[in-house]
Amino acid sequence: MDKDEADRLIEKAKLCLRSGRTDRALQLLYEAQNIYPSTRARVLIDAILRNGGSTGPETNHVQPPAGWRDEDIRHQDTNSASGDEKKSYTEDQRQGVLRIKNCKDFYEILGVQKNATDEDLKKAYRKLALKFHPDKNFAPGATDAFKAIGNAYAVLSNPEKRHQYDQYGDQSATLNAPQHSTHSRHPGHYRSFHRDFEADISPEELFNIFFGGRFPTGNIHVYTNQGASYSQFYQPRRRRAYERREEVVEENQSQNTFTALLQLLPVLVLILISVFTQMMATNPPYSLFYKPAMGLVVSRETQHMGVPYYVDKSFEKEYRGAALDELEKTIESDYIEHLQGSCWKEKQQKSDLANLGQLYRDERLKQKAESMRLDNCEKLHRLVGRQRVK
Incomplete structure (x- = not known):
């Protein structure tokens, strides 16, 4: 029962994060951690503290629940600070994140023309996904940029969604515009844009399909919902992703079967030629032995x-x-x-x-x-x- 209650508080905290109520989310997470300690709550707390949502429970008058000692809070703040110190980034990485953030459409995000082929889209995605993957790029906003790249590819690689995007996408608000401003300028169109151009697969799942389930460095990165400007375009479709992976597996199996048949084809031809030759061959005119x-x-x-x-x-x-x-x-x-x-x-x-x-x-x-x-x-x-x- 304690675990269920803690999970309920964590989900409630996530809703608060999406609506920008960071302090309330932090308080709920402290309560969940006090009821039933879990990695999920700890990761979210670390993420909030690390990204400036609150420097600690005391700053914004959020009191930790009973059972949390000052040492626990200081330890958490120290871990967050030491983690940020280790994750350095270059000026090129920071500028790259800013470029992605200021892009006006999906084509600009991937750096391709509107007549780009599927192969052009794949090459662009591979290059950018490796460059902005949060395990490699620690610049502020790199996770958001990575998600934007995944969403851009997921939409443009789908012929139907790409056609719709080419027709209506340019009329939408810019990708990095606040949600409330989009409603005020295009109250009816925003909902249609959000529904029609929402990716059917999360950036993490798309990356796993391209690169075999893991980043080349072998590191593990935990994604957290931090209320990012791009998060509105990324609601995971795990069931659809699973079905797509099943289709990919079936397609690979078909290709493997076809390849095996091609490899066996020369052998089959030789066998047929041998049988045909034996059928057509006549007896020799002589023998050195009585037959x-x-x-x-x-x-x-x-x-x-x-x-x-x-x-x-x-x-x-x-x-x-x-x-x-x-x-x-x-x-x-x-x-x-x-x-x-x-x-x-x-x-x-x-x-x-x-x-x-x-x-x-x-x-x-x-x-x-x-x-x-x-x-x-x-x-x-x-x-x-x-x-x-x-």
Whole structure:
């Protein structure tokens, strides 16, 4: 129950912050922290003290609730001061924030022309988001500038919202104008502008989509509602953001599947070619060995070297004269290669047996190696000798 009450007070404090009642918000946050201490309340208190909403409970007659000691308040003020001292910024960063604050439209914020393409918008957003991210830029108003950049991209990257903005956006009040002045000058139009050109995704979620969920430095930044001039354009749409992320995941999965199919395409083509080739291939006209399954059962010898080979029954009708001579030259060449390979295997086997017999001192292996015949080697020797004689 204490936690629920503290959460209720924190939400009430946020409403006070939005309406500019900083002192009341601070008092509610002190009460929430006293009932149920939490990081949410402490962060908001730090933010109020750090941004000048109040220098402490005493300054604006806001009394801390019971249980808060002077040491706690001084510790909080010291932490805020020491944190600000560490977060230095350059003059370029300060000038950059001022430029964003003084921009009159979303195109000027991103620094692009009105005819900018989607790629131009992405490049501009990437560059500015990294430059003004609150983890990197500690100049006053950097968080507001970062939010303005995210909102500008979220609107202009949506074709429908961009079309509406191009039609009505220039007629609206300037982005950094106070809320009450906008109502007074354009009482009816402001509500339409706020509704039509409100981003569907928060700046933090947009940044996470672009940069993988974290800032390149790996730092963690906690965003707080400080009543900024740009805050009216940034109401998070977590459900829509979740749906968009789901669409991005599905699109990536589809692209990955398509990429995998493209990578497998050459392999599939080779397989199809191989199958087609085998289907179209005809049986060879000869074989060095008897192969009845292929119909090569008729024994013949080459005219030049007497190499035996086998053919089918229709061989003599197809091969005669010069065609027969060319084929038999091929047969003799294949036969010599076959004998050379077989001879090398026989010699290798004989050598292996002799080495084993010597290694294990086995006379039986030695005798087997010595008595082993090299039949294919002898055939090759006789064939080469016959070729020389002719």
